[in-house]
Amino acid sequence: MLEQLKQHYGYLFEDELIQEINNVGTYKDIPEGFKLIEIGDYIKSMPLLVSGAIKILREDEDGDELILYFIEQGDTCAMTLSCCLGSSKSEIRAIAETDTKLIMIPVAKMEEWLGKYKSWQQFVLQSYHNRMSELLEAIDTIAFLKMDERLFKYLKDKAMVNHNEVIHVTHQQIARDLHTSRVVISRLLKTLEIDGKIELHRNNIKVLDL
Amino acid sequence: MLEQLKQHYGYLFEDELIQEINNVGTYKDIPEGFKLIEIGDYIKSMPLLVSGAIKILREDEDGDELILYFIEQGDTCAMTLSCCLGSSKSEIRAIAETDTKLIMIPVAKMEEWLGKYKSWQQFVLQSYHNRMSELLEAIDTIAFLKMDERLFKYLKDKAMVNHNEVIHVTHQQIARDLHTSRVVISRLLKTLEIDGKIELHRNNIKVLDL
DNA sequence: TTATAAGCGTAACAACTGTTACAAAGGGTG
DNA sequence: CACCCTTTGTAACAGTTGTTACGCTTATAA
Numbered sequence: 001m002l003e004q005l006k007q008h009y010g011y012l013f014e015d016e017l018i019q020e021i022n023n024v025g026t027y028k029d030i031p032e033g034f035k036l037i038e039i040g041d042y043i044k045s046m047p048l049l050v051s052g053a054i055k056i057l058r059e060d061e062d063g064d065e066l067i068l069y070f071i072e073q074g075d076t077c078a079m080t081l082s083c084c085l086g087s088s089k090s091e092i093r094a095i096a097e098t099d100t101k102l103i104m105i106p107v108a109k110m111e112e113w114l115g116k117y118k119s120w121q122q123f124v125l126q127s128y129h130n131r132m133s134e135l136l137e138a139i140d141t142i143a144f145l146k147m148d149e150r151l152f153k154y155l156k157d158k159a160m161v162n163h164n165e166v167i168h169v170t171h172q173q174i175a176r177d178l179h180t181s182r183v184v185i186s187r188l189l190k191t192l193e194i195d196g197k198i199e200l201h202r203n204n205i206k207v208l209d210l
Numbered sequence: 211m212l213e214q215l216k217q218h219y220g221y222l223f224e225d226e227l228i229q230e231i232n233n234v235g236t237y238k239d240i241p242e243g244f245k246l247i248e249i250g251d252y253i254k255s256m257p258l259l260v261s262g263a264i265k266i267l268r269e270d271e272d273g274d275e276l277i278l279y280f281i282e283q284g285d286t287c288a289m290t291l292s293c294c295l296g297s298s299k300s301e302i303r304a305i306a307e308t309d310t311k312l313i314m315i316p317v318a319k320m321e322e323w324l325g326k327y328k329s330w331q332q333f334v335l336q337s338y339h340n341r342m343s344e345l346l347e348a349i350d351t352i353a354f355l356k357m358d359e360r361l362f363k364y365l366k367d368k369a370m371v372n373h374n375e376v377i378h379v380t381h382q383q384i385a386r387d388l389h390t391s392r393v394v395i396s397r398l399l400k401t402l403e404i405d406g407k408i409e410l411h412r413n414n415i416k417v418l419d420l
Numbered sequence: 421t422t423a424t425a426a427g428c429g430t431a432a433c434a435a436c437t438g439t440t441a442c443a444a445a446g447g448g449t450g
Numbered sequence: 451c452a453c454c455c456t457t458t459g460t461a462a463c464a465g466t467t468g469t470t471a472c473g474c475t476t477a478t479a480a
Contacts, residue, residue, distance in 0.1 A: 124335075
Protein backbone atom coordinates (compact mmCIF):
# COMPACT_ATOMS: atom_id res chain seq x y z
CA MET A 1 0.00 0.00 0.00
CA LEU A 2 2.87 2.34 0.84
CA GLU A 3 4.15 2.33 -2.72
CA GLN A 4 0.72 3.08 -4.14
CA LEU A 5 0.35 5.90 -1.66
CA LYS A 6 3.68 7.45 -2.49
CA GLN A 7 3.02 7.14 -6.17
CA HIS A 8 -0.42 8.76 -6.19
CA TYR A 9 -0.36 11.04 -3.17
CA GLY A 10 3.34 11.60 -2.52
CA TYR A 11 3.35 14.95 -4.24
CA LEU A 12 0.44 16.10 -2.06
CA PHE A 13 1.26 14.89 1.42
CA GLU A 14 4.40 15.08 3.57
CA ASP A 15 6.13 11.79 4.40
CA GLU A 16 4.85 11.78 7.95
CA LEU A 17 1.24 11.95 6.79
CA ILE A 18 1.84 9.26 4.18
CA GLN A 19 3.14 7.07 7.00
CA GLU A 20 0.06 7.75 9.10
CA ILE A 21 -2.24 6.93 6.22
CA ASN A 22 -0.28 3.74 5.69
CA ASN A 23 -0.75 2.81 9.35
CA VAL A 24 -4.47 3.45 9.76
CA GLY A 25 -5.78 3.12 6.21
CA THR A 26 -7.34 -0.04 4.83
CA TYR A 27 -6.59 -1.07 1.27
CA LYS A 28 -9.60 -2.28 -0.71
CA ASP A 29 -10.16 -3.86 -4.10
CA ILE A 30 -13.63 -3.08 -5.42
CA PRO A 31 -15.16 -4.85 -8.42
CA GLU A 32 -17.00 -3.00 -11.17
CA GLY A 33 -20.63 -2.36 -10.30
CA PHE A 34 -20.10 -2.57 -6.53
CA LYS A 35 -22.22 -0.10 -4.57
CA LEU A 36 -19.88 1.86 -2.30
CA ILE A 37 -22.37 4.29 -0.80
CA GLU A 38 -26.18 4.29 -0.71
CA ILE A 39 -28.36 7.33 -0.16
CA GLY A 40 -29.08 7.65 3.53
CA ASP A 41 -25.96 5.77 4.63
CA TYR A 42 -23.96 7.10 7.53
CA ILE A 43 -20.34 7.21 6.50
CA LYS A 44 -17.71 6.08 8.96
CA SER A 45 -14.68 6.15 6.71
CA MET A 46 -13.47 8.11 3.76
CA PRO A 47 -12.03 6.73 0.51
CA LEU A 48 -8.88 7.84 -1.30
CA LEU A 49 -8.96 6.65 -4.90
CA VAL A 50 -5.81 4.88 -6.04
CA SER A 51 -7.05 3.58 -9.39
CA GLY A 52 -10.30 3.08 -11.24
CA ALA A 53 -13.37 5.31 -11.33
CA ILE A 54 -16.55 5.84 -9.35
CA LYS A 55 -19.91 7.01 -10.61
CA ILE A 56 -21.85 9.43 -8.41
CA LEU A 57 -25.65 9.40 -8.71
CA ARG A 58 -28.53 11.42 -7.38
CA GLU A 59 -32.04 10.02 -6.92
CA ASP A 60 -35.43 11.64 -6.33
CA GLU A 61 -38.26 10.35 -4.16
CA ASP A 62 -39.73 8.35 -7.06
CA GLY A 63 -36.51 6.41 -7.48
CA ASP A 64 -35.53 8.23 -10.67
CA GLU A 65 -31.77 8.37 -11.05
CA LEU A 66 -29.41 10.92 -12.53
CA ILE A 67 -25.66 10.77 -12.94
CA LEU A 68 -23.77 13.67 -11.43
CA TYR A 69 -20.16 12.95 -12.35
CA PHE A 70 -17.31 10.46 -12.27
CA ILE A 71 -14.52 10.46 -9.71
CA GLU A 72 -11.08 9.37 -10.76
CA GLN A 73 -7.64 8.53 -9.43
CA GLY A 74 -6.26 11.03 -6.93
CA ASP A 75 -9.73 12.23 -6.01
CA THR A 76 -11.76 11.64 -2.95
CA CYS A 77 -15.47 11.96 -2.41
CA ALA A 78 -16.32 15.40 -1.04
CA MET A 79 -19.80 14.17 -0.19
CA THR A 80 -18.15 11.71 2.12
CA LEU A 81 -16.10 14.51 3.63
CA SER A 82 -19.29 16.44 4.22
CA CYS A 83 -21.00 13.51 5.81
CA CYS A 84 -18.09 12.51 8.00
CA LEU A 85 -17.48 15.98 9.33
CA GLY A 86 -21.14 16.74 9.83
CA SER A 87 -22.17 13.21 10.86
CA SER A 88 -25.04 13.47 8.42
CA LYS A 89 -26.49 11.00 5.94
CA SER A 90 -25.21 10.59 2.41
CA GLU A 91 -27.20 12.49 -0.19
CA ILE A 92 -25.78 10.53 -3.09
CA ARG A 93 -25.12 7.00 -4.30
CA ALA A 94 -21.64 5.86 -5.35
CA ILE A 95 -21.05 2.89 -7.63
CA ALA A 96 -17.74 1.56 -8.93
CA GLU A 97 -17.65 2.34 -12.64
CA THR A 98 -14.60 0.11 -13.16
CA ASP A 99 -12.60 -2.21 -10.98
CA THR A 100 -11.26 0.15 -8.36
CA LYS A 101 -8.51 0.27 -5.76
CA LEU A 102 -8.91 2.58 -2.81
CA ILE A 103 -7.72 3.31 0.69
CA MET A 104 -10.25 3.80 3.45
CA ILE A 105 -9.46 6.24 6.25
CA PRO A 106 -11.38 6.28 9.54
CA VAL A 107 -13.32 9.46 10.16
CA ALA A 108 -11.61 10.11 13.50
CA LYS A 109 -8.18 10.32 11.88
CA MET A 110 -9.49 12.48 9.15
CA GLU A 111 -10.58 15.12 11.66
CA GLU A 112 -7.41 14.83 13.69
CA TRP A 113 -5.26 15.45 10.60
CA LEU A 114 -7.19 18.60 9.75
CA GLY A 115 -5.53 20.37 12.63
CA LYS A 116 -2.23 18.50 12.39
CA TYR A 117 -1.26 18.59 8.71
CA LYS A 118 -1.51 21.69 6.57
CA SER A 119 -1.28 19.52 3.45
CA TRP A 120 -4.27 17.48 4.57
CA GLN A 121 -6.29 20.61 5.21
CA GLN A 122 -5.36 21.85 1.76
CA PHE A 123 -6.34 18.52 0.25
CA VAL A 124 -9.73 18.55 1.94
CA LEU A 125 -10.47 22.12 0.88
CA GLN A 126 -9.24 21.43 -2.64
CA SER A 127 -11.50 18.38 -2.81
CA TYR A 128 -14.48 20.49 -1.83
CA HIS A 129 -13.56 22.97 -4.51
CA ASN A 130 -13.25 20.25 -7.16
CA ARG A 131 -16.54 18.66 -6.26
CA MET A 132 -18.28 22.00 -6.27
CA SER A 133 -16.97 22.57 -9.80
CA GLU A 134 -18.18 19.14 -10.86
CA LEU A 135 -21.63 19.87 -9.49
CA LEU A 136 -21.74 23.16 -11.37
CA GLU A 137 -20.74 21.39 -14.55
CA ALA A 138 -23.50 18.85 -13.93
CA ILE A 139 -25.96 21.72 -13.58
CA ASP A 140 -24.73 23.28 -16.81
CA THR A 141 -25.20 19.99 -18.58
CA ILE A 142 -28.73 19.45 -17.35
CA ALA A 143 -29.89 23.03 -17.65
CA PHE A 144 -28.26 24.26 -20.82
CA LEU A 145 -27.78 21.20 -23.03
CA LYS A 146 -30.37 19.29 -25.01
CA MET A 147 -30.66 15.57 -24.63
CA ASP A 148 -28.57 14.72 -27.71
CA GLU A 149 -25.70 16.89 -26.45
CA ARG A 150 -25.99 15.45 -22.95
CA LEU A 151 -25.90 11.96 -24.40
CA PHE A 152 -22.76 12.57 -26.44
CA LYS A 153 -21.02 14.21 -23.49
CA TYR A 154 -21.98 11.21 -21.36
CA LEU A 155 -20.51 8.80 -23.88
CA LYS A 156 -17.27 10.77 -24.11
CA ASP A 157 -16.95 11.05 -20.33
CA LYS A 158 -17.59 7.36 -19.94
CA ALA A 159 -15.02 6.47 -22.60
CA MET A 160 -12.57 8.74 -20.79
CA VAL A 161 -12.83 7.25 -17.31
CA ASN A 162 -12.76 3.73 -18.76
CA HIS A 163 -9.71 4.55 -20.87
CA ASN A 164 -11.51 2.83 -23.71
CA GLU A 165 -13.33 4.22 -26.73
CA VAL A 166 -15.62 1.18 -26.66
CA ILE A 167 -18.25 1.44 -23.95
CA HIS A 168 -20.01 -1.63 -22.64
CA VAL A 169 -23.49 -0.46 -21.83
CA THR A 170 -27.09 -0.96 -22.94
CA HIS A 171 -29.44 1.78 -24.08
CA GLN A 172 -31.55 1.12 -21.01
CA GLN A 173 -28.64 1.76 -18.65
CA ILE A 174 -27.82 5.04 -20.37
CA ALA A 175 -31.45 6.08 -20.13
CA ARG A 176 -31.37 5.47 -16.38
CA ASP A 177 -28.18 7.52 -15.89
CA LEU A 178 -29.56 10.42 -17.90
CA HIS A 179 -33.05 10.19 -16.43
CA THR A 180 -34.94 9.62 -19.66
CA SER A 181 -36.43 6.65 -21.50
CA ARG A 182 -34.80 3.88 -23.51
CA VAL A 183 -36.64 4.81 -26.70
CA VAL A 184 -35.35 8.36 -26.55
CA ILE A 185 -31.77 7.13 -26.14
CA SER A 186 -32.08 4.63 -28.99
CA ARG A 187 -33.43 7.37 -31.25
CA LEU A 188 -30.65 9.82 -30.43
CA LEU A 189 -27.93 7.17 -30.61
CA LYS A 190 -29.09 6.28 -34.08
CA THR A 191 -28.81 9.92 -35.11
CA LEU A 192 -25.31 10.13 -33.64
CA GLU A 193 -24.35 7.05 -35.63
CA ILE A 194 -25.71 8.55 -38.85
CA ASP A 195 -23.68 11.68 -38.10
CA GLY A 196 -20.59 9.48 -37.88
CA LYS A 197 -19.86 10.26 -34.23
CA ILE A 198 -20.33 6.74 -32.89
CA GLU A 199 -20.69 3.12 -33.97
CA LEU A 200 -23.51 1.07 -32.52
CA HIS A 201 -23.18 -2.60 -31.64
CA ARG A 202 -25.06 -4.91 -29.35
CA ASN A 203 -24.12 -4.14 -25.73
CA ASN A 204 -21.43 -1.71 -26.72
CA ILE A 205 -20.87 1.64 -28.36
CA LYS A 206 -17.68 2.89 -29.98
CA VAL A 207 -17.09 6.61 -29.62
CA LEU A 208 -15.32 7.92 -32.75
CA ASP A 209 -15.29 11.67 -32.23
CA LEU A 210 -13.30 11.85 -28.99
CA MET B 211 -20.46 46.06 14.02
CA LEU B 212 -19.50 44.21 17.19
CA GLU B 213 -23.10 43.94 18.31
CA GLN B 214 -24.24 42.61 14.96
CA LEU B 215 -21.43 40.09 15.04
CA LYS B 216 -22.24 38.85 18.52
CA GLN B 217 -25.91 38.64 17.68
CA HIS B 218 -25.54 36.62 14.45
CA TYR B 219 -22.28 34.76 14.94
CA GLY B 220 -21.77 34.73 18.70
CA TYR B 221 -23.09 31.22 19.07
CA LEU B 222 -20.64 30.00 16.42
CA PHE B 223 -17.39 31.72 17.22
CA GLU B 224 -15.40 32.18 20.43
CA ASP B 225 -15.04 35.73 21.75
CA GLU B 226 -11.46 36.01 20.62
CA LEU B 227 -12.40 35.27 17.03
CA ILE B 228 -15.33 37.68 17.17
CA GLN B 229 -12.86 40.33 18.30
CA GLU B 230 -10.52 39.54 15.42
CA ILE B 231 -13.35 39.73 12.92
CA ASN B 232 -14.35 43.03 14.44
CA ASN B 233 -10.81 44.33 13.98
CA VAL B 234 -10.14 43.31 10.39
CA GLY B 235 -13.63 43.04 8.92
CA THR B 236 -15.28 45.80 6.90
CA TYR B 237 -18.94 46.46 7.37
CA LYS B 238 -20.91 47.05 4.17
CA ASP B 239 -24.43 48.12 3.29
CA ILE B 240 -25.45 46.74 -0.09
CA PRO B 241 -28.56 47.94 -1.96
CA GLU B 242 -30.97 45.56 -3.65
CA GLY B 243 -29.84 44.60 -7.12
CA PHE B 244 -26.15 45.33 -6.51
CA LYS B 245 -23.81 42.88 -8.21
CA LEU B 246 -21.46 41.52 -5.57
CA ILE B 247 -19.55 39.01 -7.67
CA GLU B 248 -19.28 38.55 -11.43
CA ILE B 249 -18.25 35.36 -13.18
CA GLY B 250 -14.51 35.41 -13.72
CA ASP B 251 -13.81 37.78 -10.83
CA TYR B 252 -10.88 37.06 -8.56
CA ILE B 253 -12.08 37.28 -4.99
CA LYS B 254 -9.92 39.00 -2.44
CA SER B 255 -12.30 39.04 0.48
CA MET B 256 -15.05 36.91 1.84
CA PRO B 257 -18.52 38.02 2.95
CA LEU B 258 -20.35 37.09 6.15
CA LEU B 259 -24.06 37.80 5.79
CA VAL B 260 -25.56 39.81 8.64
CA SER B 261 -28.95 40.51 7.11
CA GLY B 262 -30.68 40.40 3.76
CA ALA B 263 -30.34 37.81 1.01
CA ILE B 264 -28.15 37.13 -2.00
CA LYS B 265 -29.10 35.42 -5.24
CA ILE B 266 -26.53 33.06 -6.77
CA LEU B 267 -26.64 32.61 -10.55
CA ARG B 268 -24.92 30.43 -13.11
CA GLU B 269 -24.46 31.44 -16.75
CA ASP B 270 -23.52 29.50 -19.87
CA GLU B 271 -21.36 30.70 -22.76
CA ASP B 272 -24.40 32.12 -24.59
CA GLY B 273 -25.21 34.38 -21.66
CA ASP B 274 -28.21 32.31 -20.57
CA GLU B 275 -28.75 32.57 -16.84
CA LEU B 276 -30.04 30.18 -14.22
CA ILE B 277 -30.67 30.74 -10.53
CA LEU B 278 -28.91 28.28 -8.24
CA TYR B 279 -30.11 29.33 -4.79
CA PHE B 280 -30.46 32.13 -2.29
CA ILE B 281 -28.07 32.78 0.57
CA GLU B 282 -29.43 34.15 3.82
CA GLN B 283 -28.38 35.56 7.16
CA GLY B 284 -25.70 33.56 8.94
CA ASP B 285 -24.46 32.07 5.69
CA THR B 286 -21.40 32.78 3.71
CA CYS B 287 -20.62 32.09 0.09
CA ALA B 288 -18.81 28.77 -0.26
CA MET B 289 -17.92 29.66 -3.82
CA THR B 290 -16.02 32.57 -2.40
CA LEU B 291 -14.30 30.25 0.04
CA SER B 292 -13.33 28.04 -2.85
CA CYS B 293 -11.99 30.91 -4.86
CA CYS B 294 -10.09 32.52 -2.03
CA LEU B 295 -8.40 29.35 -0.92
CA GLY B 296 -7.63 28.21 -4.43
CA SER B 297 -6.97 31.68 -5.87
CA SER B 298 -9.22 30.77 -8.79
CA LYS B 299 -11.89 32.73 -10.62
CA SER B 300 -15.49 32.84 -9.54
CA GLU B 301 -17.74 30.41 -11.37
CA ILE B 302 -20.93 32.17 -10.33
CA ARG B 303 -22.57 35.58 -10.17
CA ALA B 304 -23.92 36.98 -6.91
CA ILE B 305 -26.57 39.70 -6.79
CA ALA B 306 -28.18 41.26 -3.72
CA GLU B 307 -31.77 40.04 -3.67
CA THR B 308 -32.71 42.53 -0.96
CA ASP B 309 -30.91 45.34 0.82
CA THR B 310 -28.12 43.50 2.53
CA LYS B 311 -25.67 44.05 5.37
CA LEU B 312 -22.46 42.09 5.38
CA ILE B 313 -18.97 41.95 6.80
CA MET B 314 -16.03 41.49 4.45
CA ILE B 315 -13.02 39.52 5.66
CA PRO B 316 -9.64 39.66 3.90
CA VAL B 317 -8.56 36.35 2.41
CA ALA B 318 -5.26 36.34 4.31
CA LYS B 319 -7.02 36.37 7.69
CA MET B 320 -9.43 33.72 6.55
CA GLU B 321 -6.57 31.31 5.90
CA GLU B 322 -4.76 32.22 9.08
CA TRP B 323 -7.86 31.50 11.18
CA LEU B 324 -8.25 28.07 9.62
CA GLY B 325 -5.24 26.87 11.61
CA LYS B 326 -5.89 29.07 14.63
CA TYR B 327 -9.59 28.66 15.46
CA LYS B 328 -11.33 25.30 15.52
CA SER B 329 -14.68 27.08 15.34
CA TRP B 330 -13.66 28.89 12.16
CA GLN B 331 -12.55 25.62 10.59
CA GLN B 332 -15.88 24.09 11.54
CA PHE B 333 -17.72 27.07 10.09
CA VAL B 334 -15.85 26.83 6.79
CA LEU B 335 -16.46 23.10 6.47
CA GLN B 336 -20.08 23.48 7.46
CA SER B 337 -20.49 26.20 4.83
CA TYR B 338 -19.10 23.89 2.18
CA HIS B 339 -21.52 21.21 3.29
CA ASN B 340 -24.49 23.59 3.17
CA ARG B 341 -23.60 24.88 -0.27
CA MET B 342 -23.13 21.37 -1.58
CA SER B 343 -26.61 20.53 -0.33
CA GLU B 344 -28.02 23.63 -2.00
CA LEU B 345 -26.39 22.67 -5.28
CA LEU B 346 -27.85 19.18 -5.03
CA GLU B 347 -31.27 20.65 -4.38
CA ALA B 348 -30.83 22.90 -7.42
CA ILE B 349 -30.00 19.83 -9.48
CA ASP B 350 -33.09 18.03 -8.19
CA THR B 351 -35.21 20.99 -9.12
CA ILE B 352 -33.88 21.26 -12.65
CA ALA B 353 -33.69 17.56 -13.36
CA PHE B 354 -36.78 16.15 -11.70
CA LEU B 355 -39.36 18.93 -11.67
CA LYS B 356 -41.42 20.26 -14.53
CA MET B 357 -41.45 23.95 -15.29
CA ASP B 358 -44.71 24.67 -13.43
CA GLU B 359 -43.35 23.06 -10.27
CA ARG B 360 -40.03 24.84 -10.62
CA LEU B 361 -41.87 28.13 -11.03
CA PHE B 362 -43.99 27.66 -7.92
CA LYS B 363 -40.96 26.63 -5.88
CA TYR B 364 -39.14 29.71 -7.14
CA LEU B 365 -42.00 31.96 -6.08
CA LYS B 366 -42.17 30.40 -2.64
CA ASP B 367 -38.39 30.62 -2.14
CA LYS B 368 -38.40 34.24 -3.23
CA ALA B 369 -41.27 35.10 -0.91
CA MET B 370 -39.35 33.38 1.88
CA VAL B 371 -36.06 35.24 1.56
CA ASN B 372 -37.90 38.54 1.13
CA HIS B 373 -40.05 37.86 4.17
CA ASN B 374 -42.98 38.98 2.07
CA GLU B 375 -45.71 37.03 0.32
CA VAL B 376 -45.88 39.75 -2.33
CA ILE B 377 -43.04 39.48 -4.82
CA HIS B 378 -42.00 42.46 -6.91
CA VAL B 379 -40.88 40.96 -10.18
CA THR B 380 -41.84 40.88 -13.85
CA HIS B 381 -42.54 37.76 -15.86
CA GLN B 382 -39.47 38.53 -17.94
CA GLN B 383 -37.21 38.54 -14.88
CA ILE B 384 -38.58 35.21 -13.70
CA ALA B 385 -38.03 33.77 -17.15
CA ARG B 386 -34.40 34.82 -17.02
CA ASP B 387 -33.84 33.27 -13.58
CA LEU B 388 -35.42 29.98 -14.64
CA HIS B 389 -33.82 29.97 -18.07
CA THR B 390 -36.98 29.90 -20.13
CA SER B 391 -39.10 32.42 -22.05
CA ARG B 392 -41.49 35.10 -20.88
CA VAL B 393 -44.44 33.53 -22.69
CA VAL B 394 -43.94 30.23 -20.93
CA ILE B 395 -43.85 31.94 -17.53
CA SER B 396 -46.97 34.01 -18.28
CA ARG B 397 -48.81 30.88 -19.31
CA LEU B 398 -47.86 28.91 -16.22
CA LEU B 399 -48.48 31.84 -13.88
CA LYS B 400 -51.98 32.14 -15.27
CA THR B 401 -52.58 28.47 -14.54
CA LEU B 402 -51.27 28.90 -10.99
CA GLU B 403 -53.66 31.80 -10.53
CA ILE B 404 -56.60 29.76 -11.78
CA ASP B 405 -55.60 27.02 -9.34
CA GLY B 406 -55.80 29.61 -6.56
CA LYS B 407 -52.14 29.37 -5.63
CA ILE B 408 -51.17 32.94 -6.49
CA GLU B 409 -52.64 36.33 -7.36
CA LEU B 410 -51.29 38.19 -10.38
CA HIS B 411 -50.86 41.94 -10.49
CA ARG B 412 -48.75 44.25 -12.58
CA ASN B 413 -45.13 44.02 -11.42
CA ASN B 414 -45.97 41.85 -8.47
CA ILE B 415 -47.24 38.43 -7.54
CA LYS B 416 -48.87 37.41 -4.28
CA VAL B 417 -48.11 33.86 -3.18
CA LEU B 418 -51.15 32.42 -1.39
CA ASP B 419 -50.22 28.78 -0.83
CA LEU B 420 -47.08 29.25 1.28
C1' DT C 421 -53.93 64.77 -23.99
C1' DT C 422 -51.05 62.14 -26.86
C1' DA C 423 -47.05 59.45 -27.56
C1' DT C 424 -44.11 55.88 -26.13
C1' DA C 425 -42.37 52.02 -23.79
C1' DA C 426 -42.88 48.26 -20.63
C1' DG C 427 -45.65 44.58 -19.03
C1' DC C 428 -48.97 41.11 -19.78
C1' DG C 429 -52.49 37.78 -22.21
C1' DT C 430 -53.30 34.70 -25.76
C1' DA C 431 -53.26 32.08 -30.05
C1' DA C 432 -50.95 29.28 -33.33
C1' DC C 433 -47.39 26.68 -34.37
C1' DA C 434 -42.78 24.28 -34.00
C1' DA C 435 -39.45 21.51 -31.64
C1' DC C 436 -38.20 18.39 -28.35
C1' DT C 437 -39.04 14.77 -25.26
C1' DG C 438 -41.79 10.98 -23.37
C1' DT C 439 -45.00 6.85 -23.99
C1' DT C 440 -46.92 2.82 -25.95
C1' DA C 441 -46.72 -0.80 -28.92
C1' DC C 442 -44.75 -4.12 -31.70
C1' DA C 443 -41.28 -6.35 -34.57
C1' DA C 444 -36.77 -8.02 -35.40
C1' DA C 445 -32.17 -9.45 -34.17
C1' DG C 446 -28.75 -11.57 -31.16
C1' DG C 447 -27.24 -14.84 -27.55
C1' DG C 448 -27.59 -18.49 -24.56
C1' DT C 449 -29.51 -23.06 -23.09
C1' DG C 450 -31.65 -27.51 -23.28
C1' DC D 451 -32.48 -26.87 -33.76
C1' DA D 452 -36.22 -24.88 -30.82
C1' DC D 453 -37.07 -21.88 -27.15
C1' DC D 454 -36.65 -17.90 -24.37
C1' DC D 455 -34.97 -13.63 -22.87
C1' DT D 456 -32.51 -9.36 -23.67
C1' DT D 457 -31.49 -5.79 -26.64
C1' DT D 458 -32.43 -2.76 -30.33
C1' DG D 459 -35.20 -0.37 -34.18
C1' DT D 460 -39.13 2.12 -35.46
C1' DA D 461 -43.70 4.07 -35.89
C1' DA D 462 -47.40 6.70 -34.04
C1' DC D 463 -48.99 9.60 -30.87
C1' DA D 464 -49.17 12.66 -26.58
C1' DG D 465 -47.40 16.11 -23.55
C1' DT D 466 -44.37 19.78 -22.46
C1' DT D 467 -41.75 23.56 -23.61
C1' DG D 468 -40.09 27.17 -26.85
C1' DT D 469 -41.08 30.69 -30.59
C1' DT D 470 -43.44 34.15 -33.11
C1' DA D 471 -46.85 37.34 -33.55
C1' DC D 472 -50.12 40.60 -32.16
C1' DG D 473 -53.19 43.22 -29.25
C1' DC D 474 -54.33 45.26 -24.94
C1' DT D 475 -53.30 47.66 -20.56
C1' DT D 476 -50.69 50.56 -17.57
C1' DA D 477 -47.27 53.89 -16.39
C1' DT D 478 -44.59 57.78 -17.64
C1' DA D 479 -43.08 61.57 -20.09
C1' DA D 480 -43.57 65.07 -23.65
